[in-house]
Amino acid sequence: MKTARVRYEGDCHEATEANGQVMLQDGRMLTEMDVEWLPPIEPRTTFALGLNYADHASELAFQAPEEPLLFLKGPNTFVGHRNKTVRPEDVTFMHYECELAVVIGETARDVAENEAYRYVLGYTIANDYAFRDYLENYYRPNLRVKNRDHSTPLGPWLVTADEVPDPMNLMLRTYVNGVLTQEGSTRDMVFTIPQLIAHISSFMTLSKGDVILTGTPKGTVNVEVGDEIITEIEGLGKLANTIVREKQAVGRS
Known part of the structure; x- marks a missing residue:
């Protein structure tokens, strides 16, 4: 559904x-x-992954991590399909990140990898924008890089897990003004969905409504005011978003 x-x-x-x-x-x-x-859900705790695709790590001149590089995102960052995201005036490099978002469906603690999918409610699309000018360290992105208001479109749909038989074999694509700029597959994740659920639940409890953003493949390019960005994941739909300058964002719901 x-x-x-x-x-x-x-x-x-x-x-x-x-x-x-x-x-x-x-x-x-x-x-x-x-x-x-x-957003198709009201996210609780949201975990995001850095460098979880080896090709994206290599395009940034980094090696793939040896364990998941996790950071947290606040609820203020999320916005729905066909909404707007601000490009700050002082930013010279802002890029999209098409990501598979995993939504937890029940309380999970010390979950084994072979049991992990039992705890997944469903999946949706995230576009987790990054503001590279503010980046201090790719391994530890600061708040201004990944927690700006309305900087993570989510949706349009939550697709229940029973309709996604193999979430580790889905194509991801991004289009900027109709031009394909990013393409990859979830099969190229460094850490799989079961590995991520097992890892996180080994030291803290996952709750219903928590979200795991699983990283992005290579192909991230700068976007400008006025650009329409469409992030697409096989079987989940297409998530559209428009980049605006700060004064255009006044009155956004």
Whole structure:
């Protein structure tokens, strides 16, 4: 099942996908453009991975890590499908990161790798923008790099785990103004989804609604004000986002 959270006529609604349309719980059928998209879940603790694709590490002149490079993201960073992300005036290099987002479905502690998928509710798409000017160390990104308001579009759909039989074999693509700029596969992750769940749950409890952003493959390029970025993951859909300057962001919901 594909589920979403949307705002329509001033109210927030749970919705599902039906024949390419958005179906509200009361049965009303709407188009994608009729609604304001919210993140498909309200993330709790969000874990993000640095350099979890060897090809991306190499394009940054780094070696792949020997253990997961984890950092946390606040809820203020997330924004829905077809929303806007600010490019700060002082930034010279801002790039997208198409990532598979894993949503935890139940409490998990000391999980074995071979049991890890039992704890997954579903998957969605994240575009975890990075602001490279602020980067102090690729291994320890500071708050301004990865925790800026509305800098991580999420969605449009949460796709339940039963509809994603092999999450470690999905194609990821990014398009900037319609031009393909990034392409990779989740099979090239350094640390797999079961490994990540086992690793994190070995030292802290994962809870329902927690999210793991699993990293991005090579192909990240600078984006400018006015660019439309579409991040796509096989079977999950397409997540659209537009880059704006700071004064254009006034009044954003």
